[in-house]
């Protein structure tokens with residue numbers, strides 16, 4: 001049986017039927033070639049289709065079909081190939097294509113300053129990494145150095161990346177099963193999304209979960225950090241408003257640092273630059289990724305409280321691309337686009353417009369939204385999969401999380417007309433799939 005917590009599965013009848021109908025001989029040959037040369041792994045292989053181009057909200061496949069991309073691994077906050085991002089990258093490629101360690105560069109310095117200025121509270125010391133997982137690893141190491149403790153508390157079902165340290169704090173079986181011994185001292189609690197199952201359905205489950213976290217921190221007494229996604233991104237579920245402030249207070253009480261993994265939600269996806277701004281809670285470390293690179297370049301960042309700058313004689317990251325001039329140029333242009341095109345405002349406006357539209361659709365069990373990111377819960381994983389393949393056939397791509405949640409994450413640059421067109425495809429599929 002395949003675990004569906006992180007995404008839809010790549011095997012099975014629905015996928016095969018879709019491919020028989022939509023994939024032409026030339027594309028099929030490319031997919032076979034892909035399968036011939038790549039190691040196979042869960043969630044990624046075998047691939048669905050071959051993409052040839054991408055622009056704005058669209059992927060264009062090898063048969064020339066235009067597909068609205070509401071998945072995009074959430075890297076496309078400003079859409080694919082935004083002219084300002086492309087121009088910044090091209091300019092940097094022509095002048096400083098790589099910045100070796102030991103040197104710094106203007107783009108890296110400017111980006112660190114911009115992120116520190118944007119991040120709330122005392123979050124104003126930065127390190128970059130070539131991917132979210134690597135940035136999570138730096139956060140975990142810094143927590144050890146800063147506290148002199150090694151234990152962590154995190155959530156079952158959570159995802160923080162695919163490396164051994166990240167899957168140790170992560171909680172998804174598909175990553176952990178058969179991986180052998182993981183990091184010691186990685187304690188887990190049920191995730192907020194499961195609170196009612198374990199702590200009662202009387203509306204006070206999150207309160208009890210927060211109490212339980214406090215209890216675990218107290219009895220352990222030596223936890224370095226709590227690490228969590230403030231909003232579980234696979235299902236777009238945010239806990240009630242008082243949850244994170246309570247966890248924040250428990251961390252302070254028991255000397256643990258709070259690390260928020262905002263890798264998929266950063267840079268405006270939720271209607272604010274960072275999701276934590278909506279939860280009345282500033283973490284001690286914030287981890288960003290994905291959209292930071294403007295949909296072009298692998299970029300991630302750790303932003304830490306300034307007084308956590310305590311490991312000058314240790315290597316926290318030491319990544320070859322730790323101050324990528326090109327990646328930083330892409331990120332700076334992305335921040336400029338978000339500011340100059342009022343994308344935070346647009347995300348909030350389109351978010352409430354979209355949420356209303358989704359609520360009017362039938363055949364849904366629950367609908368959630370945060371900015372222009374939506375979760376549509378349907379009755380079963382089988383239904384979600386039928387809806388997904390019907391939508392894919394009609395030119396709309398999205399991801400399924402938690403088995404039965406359709407997650408819709410378009411670029412923040414999407415127009416109202418494009419959102420309407422996508423939702424018409426979804427509505428039709430919900431009624432007929």
Ligand SMILES: Cc1ncc(COP(=O)(O)O)c(C=O)c1O
Pocket residue numbers: 131132133134136159160161162229233261263264289290300
């Ligand atoms: C919440 C979360 N954390 C960490 C990661 C890992 O980021 P990366 O794939 O850039 O290493 C992801 C990627 O999907 C994520 O969604």
